[in-house]
Amino acid sequence: MPATILHADLDAFYASVEQLLNPDLRGKPIAVGGGVVLAASYEAKAFGVHGGMSGRKARELCPQLIFTGGNFAEYQRLGDAAIAVLHDYTPAVERISIDEAFADVAGCTHLFGSPETIAATIRRRVRDELGLPISVGVAGTKHLAKIASQVAKPDGLVHVAPGTEMDFLRDLPVGLMWGVGPVTERKLKEEGIETIGQLAATPGRSLRGLLGDAAGDKLADLASNRDSRKIVTHKRARSAGAQSALGHKPATQATIKPTLRHLADRVTSRLRAKALAGRTITIRVRFADMRAVTRSMTLDAPISATVMVAEIAEELVRAALADHPRERFISLLAVSVSHIDDQPHIQLELPLGLPDEKRRPGARQGAARWSADRAMDKARDRFGRDSIGYAVTQLEKRKSVPDAFRELAEKDLGR
């Protein structure tokens, strides 16, 4: 199999952008974020600082760590620009996140040279034109290209030539594989499996028993370099959600109602913008001790009106709390909509279509509410997101994370 798959991954992306924008930060340990580290520069990583770590822990590990504010608009612009460089070579680009993408250059080597040459050109252009380091892996499969780019970091290029795949994988730790997180890594280690080579030599039957059928099969395939996944350029979202960390709040309606309204508003406005709606509403409540529970309800028809999602979410949260009467404080609420479908007008028929159990009081006004929501969406498009909203959500201005960052994390819902 010719090695035409590229995986390109910007190095320590947010931190690199900050160092690009502010030369004083170059060569220094920096962290983007505050309460939690969103990204760390390589200088900070040398101290053990990494994304997801609390700011306090990071400061303990690296007292001279510099925290810097987020230039979120620049992250988006530069991330888009780097992906655009890939698109200069092939339309077969699958973007994974703001700073990472696969590309298949099989159809353009006659124009631009070997995959390795194209990868080197991309790296040079991103460095010259954007000022950012980017690592690229070149291999015959997505899984191998992804591992190659991780091995290439920082600021490197690794090509896995056809025929050398198993030599490349054999001694690498299983933790580098897609799908192996802390839990799986521990289970494998308990069986004496620490390298990908050892994993490849393990009978599939044992892996299925250890990790479950799907995960066992998947890992067995990947370890033996059987990965047939193609580049997918357009993907439809399967769910859309929003969450808010609350610190330590009493589990009362005064806390819950405005928060759920705000979250429902965030989720449904994104759905409406793409003329989408969803049938399943899921809420998540995290208690003070970080244990979390979820409750969900599936309707017969998709909805996207703010108030309808909010009211269902309230009912579900009430039910979840009723099941845990001793939990007096909550630390997070989340709302998610799944079973997404592109039937924007089905909502108009909702009051007639639902069985008694699901024909809740608010449903009769579904059409009117949907229309009111759309009017509000349009006003926001013109005057800005904060210009208008349900009064109760307007009170909810205490933000743990800027909206701009939330938007970076949002996936395009597709369509």
Place this chain on the structure above:
DNA sequence: TCTGGGGTCCTAGGACCC
């Protein structure tokens, strides 16, 4: 300053149907 926010996929049990 006790750990952010947005996603995907899988599992297991129960309800329900054939």
Place this chain on the structure above:
DNA sequence: TCTGGGGTCCTAGGACCC
């Protein structure tokens, strides 16, 4: 009448990814 098997959908929980 009893027992068994297979399939689909829903719900709750978990692991993992960026």
